[in-house]
Amino acid sequence: MTDLKAELLRVALEAAHRAGAFLRDGRPDDLGVAATKSSAVDVVTEMDIASEKLITGFLAEHRPDDGVLGEEGASFEGSSGIQWVVDPIDGTVNYLYGRPDWSVSIAARKDGETLVGVVHAPMRGETCRAVLGEGTFLNDAPVRVRPAPSLDQALVGTGFGYITERRVRQAEVARQLIPRVRDIRRAGSAAIDLCDVAAGRLDAYYERGLNPWDYAAGELVAREAGALTGGRPGEALSGELAVAAPPALFETLQGLLEDLGAWHD
Ligand code: IPD
Numbered sequence: 001m002t003d004l005k006a007e008l009l010r011v012a013l014e015a016a017h018r019a020g021a022f023l024r025d026g027r028p029d030d031l032g033v034a035a036t037k038s039s040a041v042d043v044v045t046e047m048d049i050a051s052e053k054l055i056t057g058f059l060a061e062h063r064p065d066d067g068v069l070g071e072e073g074a075s076f077e078g079s080s081g082i083q084w085v086v087d088p089i090d091g092t093v094n095y096l097y098g099r100p101d102w103s104v105s106i107a108a109r110k111d112g113e114t115l116v117g118v119v120h121a122p123m124r125g126e127t128c129r130a131v132l133g134e135g136t137f138l139n140d141a142p143v144r145v146r147p148a149p150s151l152d153q154a155l156v157g158t159g160f161g162y163i164t165e166r167r168v169r170q171a172e173v174a175r176q177l178i179p180r181v182r183d184i185r186r187a188g189s190a191a192i193d194l195c196d197v198a199a200g201r202l203d204a205y206y207e208r209g210l211n212p213w214d215y216a217a218g219e220l221v222a223r224e225a226g227a228l229t230g231g232r233p234g235e236a237l238s239g240e241l242a243v244a245a246p247p248a249l250f251e252t253l254q255g256l257l258e259d260l261g262a263w264h265d
Helices: 003-026 046-062 092-096 164-180 190-198 212-224 247-260
Strands: 067-070 082-090 103-110 113-121 126-131 136-138 141-143 155-158 183-185 204-207 228-230 242-245
Touching: 003 046, 003 082, 003 103, 003 113, 003 126, 046 067, 046 082, 046 103, 067 212, 082 092, 082 113, 082 190, 082 212, 103 190, 103 212, 113 190, 113 212, 126 190, 126 212, 136 190, 136 212, 155 164, 155 190, 164 183, 164 247, 190 204, 190 212, 190 242, 204 247, 212 228, 212 242, 228 247, 242 247
Parallel strands: 067 082, 155 183, 155 204
Antiparallel strands: 082 103, 103 113, 113 126, 126 136, 136 141, 204 242, 228 242
């Protein structure tokens, strides 16, 4: 591993663990909604904001020349060519309700390529980490995707956006998909869903409407564990559509999602 990647991994792990401990130990019993974003159900808590501050403060101290893009508004260019992509709580609705599936997601990119991804899920006691070209680890154990089943035997994760029109369309896609697969899961954190593909706890995952902070770390985690990732056929994973699956399942699922129109509202 290069010195740069090792340094970025060290910083990402430390920032994610500090934020995770703060969120786990400091969650107020009466936690409420501090603000809403794209719709009335797209919520931000005071803890999302505080977690992002903690992470960006840590990054400023340890990597002062890097840029940052954060879900709760952190956005500045650096001079080093490294950009951190930060989701201070992925799965905010789970966190709000005291459900365990939420994570801190931190990725480091250079020239648009993700070098390091860390997804830390404190209530699971799990950290998924990947370094480009170096594989994926769940805590200290290397992980790989499951051997691909046929589509009709696949357990597929997905998620739903916060805007009503989009959800209606996503529900229609799920309605048409569910008779063709083993089952569908909606856990509530895209970053954890991608880790679950990496660790063989899901066969595949897809979702429309993600933001870079939702998928930057998880995409590398899934890829380094042997998954293919992408968007519509021939396109890179993006907010339009995210698909992750083992190679022998990927094109079949991607093609079906194309036919079902999973890429538009
Ligand atoms: C959300 C989660 C969820 C996904 C939504 C995301 P947030 O992120 O990843 O699983 O379905 O599309 O917005 O808002 O909790 O950071």
